[in-house]
Amino acid sequence: MTLQRTISRAGSRSVKRALSVQAALEWAFRIEQAQLELPLPPDVTEEGFGFGLEYVLLQRAVLGCKIDGGQHKIGGYTHEDAEVIAATVAGIPGSLGGKRMAIRVAELARAGLTPDWMPGAVPRCVPTLVKQNQHGSHAGTIVVGSERIRVRGANARAMWKTIDILACPVTFSPHPQQIEAARRGYDDWCCALGWVRDGLIAGGMLRELEVTTAMPKIRPWA
Known part of the structure; x- marks a missing residue:
């Protein structure tokens, strides 16, 4: 794990933890127990809505302070960076699977698992x-x-x-279509993680974490 030192406004030295997007997701959902249930804007219906980075940035600007995520974690505080990661996951666009993919990404991260692409499977x-x-x-x-x-x-x-x-x-x-479906699901998951990674890097909202460009192995069966 690499570390990057940054200087705060007050001049004190702080340390950012560098994590891959998969490790960051597992930290947010498995360790910090972040949740996907976030409040909706009053003028937006729940159906078909995902939280994008723009909405999270606007809400953070309105608050003017760090997010208290403790409401989701029983008996403790959920780190604000974990809440930002969860909000980003909730904003996965429909072209990448939308809410269904967001739930899948969160569930896999919470379990510390990678999608089963059926390694070594031969019909x-x-x-x-x-x-x-x-x-x-x-x-x-x-x-x-x-x-x-x-x-x-x-x-x-x-x-x-x-x-x-x-x-x-x-x-x-196993049937060839079963293997194909499993590996297509792995590809879709990787694409979703790539979108989350790029959004977290571009958004610059994480205060104590740094998401690196590292990704799970692309098409490990190739």
């Missing part, structure tokens, strides 16, 4: 029916039709016999 052809007997397990079959064949009987006379046509139904597990 394999497997039977959908598996049967057990004294010799172990084997693929099951189903009747898909019938056919009349001519066979020679015990007295050497030809005769017709109807037999079942059997097939073993199979599927791919």
Whole structure:
């Protein structure tokens, strides 16, 4: 972890903690227990609304002082930088997933997790029916039709016999579309984190943290 020293207006020396955007999110939501529920402006309905950096800046300017976030954290104070991070996450635009993505980003950060992109997953052809007997397990079959064949009987006379046509139904597990969806979800999460990172850096609202440009690995499966 790198540290950057800054000089305050009063001339005292302070230290900013440098964190990647993922580490900053985990600090805000997991350690500080910041929440996404923020008050709405009186002239804006809840539906389709996200808190952008402009709104947070305006509210901070109106207050003229640091934000008291203690209302969200039971039994303690929620750091103002954590509240700014939460407000930024709440402003993720609709083009990047909007509120649904904001909730996903917050939940993953609170759990200290990265989206499961199914590392090492390879589609394999497997039977959908598996049967057990004294010799172990084997693929099951189903009747898909019938056919009349001519066979020679015990007295050497030809005769017709109807037999079942059997097939073993199979599927791919994990399914290629399942892997694709998991990795598309990881990509979407990375894009959302990139937007949050850029917003926090450009906004300059964090007082004790510095968000670096570091990001989770892009397309780690490539």
